[in-house]
Amino acid sequence: xxxxxxxxxxxxxxxxxxxxxxxxxxxxxxxxxxxxxxxxxxxxxxxxxxxxxxxxxxxxxxxxxxxxxxxxxxxxxxxxxxxxxxxxxxxxxxxxxxxxxxxxxxxxxxxxxxxxxxxxxxxxxxxxxxxxxxxxxxxxxxxxxxxxxxxxxxxxxxxxxxxxxxxxxxxxxxxxxxxxxxxxxxxxxxxxxxxxxxxxxxxxxxxxxxxxxxxxxxxxxxxxxxxxxxxxxxxxxxxxxxxxxxxxxxxxxxxxxxxxxxxxxxxxxxxxxxxxxxxxxxxxxxxxxxxxxxxxxxxxxxxxxxxxxxxxxxxxxxxxxxxxxxxxxxxxxxxxxxxxxxxxxxxxxxxxxxxxxxxxxxxxxxxxxxxxxxxxxxxxxxxxxxxxxxxxxxxxxxxxxxxxxxxxxxxxxxxxxxxxxxxxxxxxxxxxxxxxxxxxxxxxxxxxxxxxxxxxxxxxxxxxxxxxxxxxxxxxxxxxxxxxxxxxxxxxxxxxxxxxxxxxxxxxxxxxxxxxxxxxxxxxxxxxxxxxxxxxxxxxxxxxxxxxxxxxxxxxxxxxxxxxxxxxxxxxxxxxxxxxxxxxxxxxxxxxxxxxxxxxxxxxxxxxxxxxxxxxxxxxxxxxxxxxxxxxxxxxxxxxxxxxxxxxxxxxxxxxxxxxxxxxxxxxxxxxxxxxxxxxxxxxxxxxxxxxxxxxxxxxxxxx
Amino acid sequence: xxxxxxxxxxxxxxxxxxxxxxxxxxxxxxxxxxxxxxxxxxxxxxxxxxxxxxxxxxxxxxxxxxxxxxxxxxxxxxxxxxxxxxxxxxxxxxxx
Numbered sequence: 016x017x018x019x020x021x022x023x024x025x026x027x028x029x030x031x032x033x034x035x036x037x038x039x040x041x042x043x044x045x046x047x048x049x050x051x052x053x054x055x056x057x058x059x060x061x062x063x064x065x066x067x068x069x070x071x072x073x074x075x076x077x078x079x080x081x082x083x084x085x086x087x088x089x090x091x092x093x094x095x096x097x098x099x100x101x102x103x104x105x106x107x108x109x110x111x112x113x114x115x116x117x118x119x120x121x122x123x124x125x126x127x128x129x130x131x132x133x134x135x136x137x138x139x140x141x142x143x144x145x146x147x148x149x150x151x152x153x154x155x156x157x158x159x160x161x162x163x164x165x166x167x168x169x170x171x172x173x174x175x176x177x178x179x180x181x182x183x184x185x186x187x188x189x190x191x192x193x194x195x196x197x198x199x200x201x202x203x204x205x206x207x208x209x210x211x212x213x214x215x216x217x218x219x220x221x222x223x224x225x226x227x228x229x230x231x232x233x234x235x236x237x238x239x240x241x242x243x244x245x246x247x248x249x250x251x252x253x254x255x256x257x258x259x260x261x262x263x264x265x266x267x268x269x270x271x272x273x274x275x276x277x278x279x280x281x282x283x284x285x286x287x288x289x290x291x292x293x294x295x296x297x298x299x300x301x302x303x304x305x306x307x308x309x310x311x312x313x314x315x316x317x318x319x320x321x322x323x324x325x326x327x328x329x330x331x332x333x334x335x336x337x338x339x340x341x342x343x344x345x346x347x348x349x350x351x352x353x354x355x356x357x358x359x360x361x362x363x364x365x366x367x368x369x370x371x372x373x374x375x376x377x378x379x380x381x382x383x384x385x386x387x388x389x390x391x392x393x394x395x396x397x398x399x400x401x402x403x404x405x406x407x408x409x410x411x412x413x414x415x416x417x418x419x420x421x422x423x424x425x426x427x428x429x430x431x432x433x434x435x436x437x438x439x440x441x442x443x444x445x446x447x448x449x450x451x452x453x454x455x456x457x458x459x460x461x462x463x464x465x466x467x468x469x470x471x472x473x474x475x476x477x478x479x480x481x482x483x484x485x486x487x488x489x490x491x492x493x494x495x496x497x498x499x500x501x502x503x504x505x506x507x508x509x510x511x512x513x514x515x516x517x518x519x520x521x522x523x524x525x526x527x528x529x530x531x532x533x534x535x536x537x538x539x540x541x542x543x544x545x546x547x548x549x550x551x552x553x554x555x556x557x558x559x560x561x562x563x564x565x566x567x568x569x570x571x572x573x574x575x576x577x578x579x580x581x582x583x584x585x586x587x588x589x590x591x592x593x594x595x596x597x598x599x600x601x602x603x604x605x606x607x608x609x610x611x612x613x614x615x616x617x618x619x620x621x622x623x624x625x626x627x628x629x630x631x632x633x634x635x636x637x638x639x640x641x642x643x644x645x646x647x648x649x650x651x652x653x654x655x656x657x658x659x660x661x662x663x664x665x666x667x668x669x670x671x672x673x674x675x676x677x678x679x680x681x682x683x684x685x686x687x688x689x690x691x692x693x694x695x696x697x698x699x700x701x702x703x704x705x706x707x708x709x710x711x712x713x714x715x716x717x718x719x
Numbered sequence: 720x721x722x723x724x725x726x727x728x729x730x731x732x733x734x735x736x737x738x739x740x741x742x743x744x745x746x747x748x749x750x751x752x753x754x755x756x757x758x759x760x761x762x763x764x765x766x767x768x769x770x771x772x773x774x775x776x777x778x779x780x781x782x783x784x785x786x787x788x789x790x791x792x793x794x795x796x797x798x799x800x801x802x803x804x805x806x807x808x809x810x811x812x813x814x815x
Contacts, residue, residue: 211774213774213777213778214777214778214781215774215777215778215781217781218777218781218782219781264723264741264800264802264805264806264807265722265723265726266802267800267801267802267805267806267807268723268726268727268730268800268807269726270786270787270800271726271730271798271800271807271809272726272729272730274787274789274798274800274809275730275733275736275798275809275811276733278735278796278811278813279733279734279735279813281813359729359733360726360729
C-alpha cells in the first residue's frame with residue numbers, strides 16, 4: 016500500500032472550502048495545532064517518521080505452511096517439500112449451469128425438442144430459437160425482448176437431470192395386515208446332568224470296563240449253553256427283586272453293632288488294651304484278674320459252658336460249646352461263637368440236638384470245628400457255609416460212640432491230605448476219624464480197659480474204661496495221653512493199639528483234663544474232681560507237683576507265654592493262677608470271679624496272644640479277665656522249669672516209692688540220674704531223641 | 720433279612736442309642752427311628768459329608784474305600800457306615 020503521508024488537515028480544508036461551512040473556525044482550533052497521540056503510540060523521531068517503508072503485494076498465501084516435510088521412501092528420510100500450494104479458496108458454490116455446447120446440453124436440447132431453447136445473453140447480442148408453434152409473432156427477434164423470451168421459456172420447462180441419469184419411481188402397494196399365529200409344543204424332556212471326574216471315578220470306570228470285557232469273553236465261550244444261562248438269569252432277577260432294601264445293609268449293620276458296643280463298653284475296651292495294674296509292684300508276687308467283658312446268649316441261659324476254644328487265626332474269636340454235665344438234665348445244646356469285638360451278641364450260633372461236650376477248632380483251617388456230643392456223635396461244622404447243619408456227622412452206622420464224647424482234637428492231615436481228628440469217649444474207645452469227601456471214616460485206635468491195654472486175644476473179661484480226656488503231644492505226633500474215669504492216665508501211641516506205653520495212677524476220681532505243657536516236651540498237667548491238680552513228667556510215674564485246691568477242679572490250662580504258668584478253675588467259683596517260677600506251692604492268684612456262690616466254673620482258656628483268660632461257668636456265661644503283670648512274667652529260657660524238675664526229683668526220689676518196682680531202688684536211681692543228665696541238655700532236636708532213648712531205657716527198666 | 724432286622728433291633732436297644740437312619744444313595748431316608756424332620760435333616764447333611772469323605776479316601780488311593788466314619792461331638796456321636804447302595808447312620812450318646 017502506498018501510504019499518503021499528507022496530513023488529513025488538507026483534505027478537510029478543501030471540503031470546507033467547497034461547502035462554505037462556517038465551522039471552519041472550529042476546525043482550525045481543533046486540528047491545526049496539536050496532533051492527538053494515543054498513549055501507546057510508538058515514539059519515533061522525525062527522521063524515522065519520514066522514512067519510507069516499502070510494502071510489497073505478493074500473491075503468497077500468508078496462511079499456507081511454508082515448511083511442509085514429507086517422508087520420501089526413495090531416500091528413506093524426511094524431505095522438505097519445495098512447492099507448497101498457495102491457493103486459498105475463499106468461496107465455493109456448486110452450480111448447475113451447463114455450457115451450451117457441452118454434450119449434456121446438446122442431449123437435453125434434443126430431449127426437449129425444437130421448442131426448447133437456451134438463451135445466452137451478451138450485452139448486445141441475442142440469439143433465440145424459434146418454436147414452430149409461435150411462428151407468427153416472433154420473426155423479428157433481434158431486439159432485446161426479455162419479456163417474450165421469458166414467456167417462451169415458460170412454456171416448457173426443461174427437466175434438469177443429473178449426470179447419472181437417475182430417476183426415481185415409486186408406488187405403494189397394499190399392506191396386508193399382520194397377524195400372528197403361534198403354537199406351543201411340549202418341551203422336550205430335559206434333565207440336568209453333572210458329574211465329577213475324580214481319580215477314583217476313572218478307576219471305577221476302568222474296572223467296570225474290564226469286567227464287561229471279561230463277561231463278554233465268557234458269553235462267547237458259553238454260547239452253547241444258552242438255555243442254562245437264561246434260566247440262571249431269571250433266577251438272579253427274581254433274587255434281586257426279593258432282596259429287600261434292608262438286607263443290603265447287612266454288612267454295615269454288623270460293623271455298626273460292633274461300633275455301638277465299643278462305645279457302650281468303651282471303658283472295658285480301653286482296659287483291655289491299656290490297663291496295667293500298677294499295684295502289682297506292691298503286691299509282692301501276687302497278681303489279679305481284671306474282669307472285662309461278659310458274654311452271654313439269651314437262648315443258652317440254662318445251658319452250661321462245656322467247652323471253650325480260641326480260634327488261632329482270628330484271635331478275637333472263640334467258640335463256646337453249651338450243654339449240660341448233669342446226667343438227668345440232658346437236652347439240646349449249642350455251639351456259639353463270640354468275638355471280643357462284640358460282647359452283646361454271638362457271631363455264629365448253631366443249635367444242636369444234644370448237648371455239646373467238647374470242641375476243637377482246626378489250627379490251619381479255622382473255619383472247621385469239630386464237636387463232640389453227649390449222645391456220642393461227632394460232627395464237623397464249616398463256618399463258611401450258610402446253613403446250620405454240620406458238614407459231617409457221625410451216625411450209629413458210621414461208628415459213633417455209645418457214650419458221651421468227652422474230648423476231640425484235630426490232628427495233622429494224613430498222607431492223602433484229608434483232615435482227621437480224634438475223639439475219646441466213655442465207651443472206652445479212642446477213635447480216629449478222617450474226612451474223606453462226604454463222609455467220616457472212623458478207625459479205632461485204642462480201646463481202654465481197666466486192666467491195661469486190650470489185646471485182641473480171647474483172654475479175660477475186658478471192662479472198658481471210660482476215657483474222659485486226652486491230649487496230644489505238641490511235638491511228637493503219635494504220643495498222647497488219655498485220662499480215665501477211674502483216675503488213671505494212660506500214655507499211648509497212635510501206632511501201638513494194643514498196649515499203653517505207660518500208665519499213671521493219677522487221681523482218685525475221674526481225670527477231668529490232661530494237658531501237655533506247650534514248651535516243655537515232657538511235662539503235663541492233670542486235674543480231677545478229687546480237688547487236686549498234678550504236674551507230671553511223663554517219664555516218671557509219680558507227680559512232680561500236687562496242688563490241693565479245696566474244691567473240685569473243673570479245668571486246667573497252660574499259658575501260651577510261659578512254661579511255668581497255668582490256671583485252674585474250681586467249682587467254688589475261683590480261678591487259681593500258678594506260676595511255678597515264682598511260687599512252687601501256692602497260687603499267685605486266687606480270685607473268686609462269680610457273683611453268685613453257687614455258680615461253678617467249668618472251663619478256662621488262655622488267649623494265644625492277648626493277656627486274657629476266658630472262663631466258662633455252668634450258667635452259660637463266659638467271662639473274660641485280663642491278667643495283671645505279675646501273672647504274665649515270661650521266663651527267659653526253659654531252664655527254670657528244668658532245674659525245678661531236677662530239684663524235685665532229687666527231693667522226691669527219697670520220699671516216694673514206685674509201685675511197680677519196689678525192690679529196684681538202684682534202677683530207680685539210675686533212672687533219676689539218666690533223667691538228670693538229660694535235663695541239663697539244652698533244648699533242641701537232639702534232646703527229643705535223647706528223651707526217646709530214655710523212654711526206651713525206662714521201658715527196659717520196667718520189664719526187667 | 721430277618722437277621723439284619725434283628726441286628727438293627729439290637730443296636731437300637733443298646734443304651735445311649737438315640738436313633739438309626741438308613742439312607743439310600745440319593746440321600747432319601749428309607750427307614751428311620753427318629754421323627755421326620757430330624758431324619759430329613761440328618762439324611763441331607765450327612766449324605767454330603769459321606770460323599771466328601773469317600774471322595775477324599777478314594778482320591779488318595781482308588782483301590783481304597785471308606786468303611787466307617789465317626790463324628791464325635793460334645794453331646795453325642797454320629798456313626799456312619801457306608802455300603803455300596805445304602806448307608807446306615809446311628810446316633811449314640813456314648814457316655815451313657
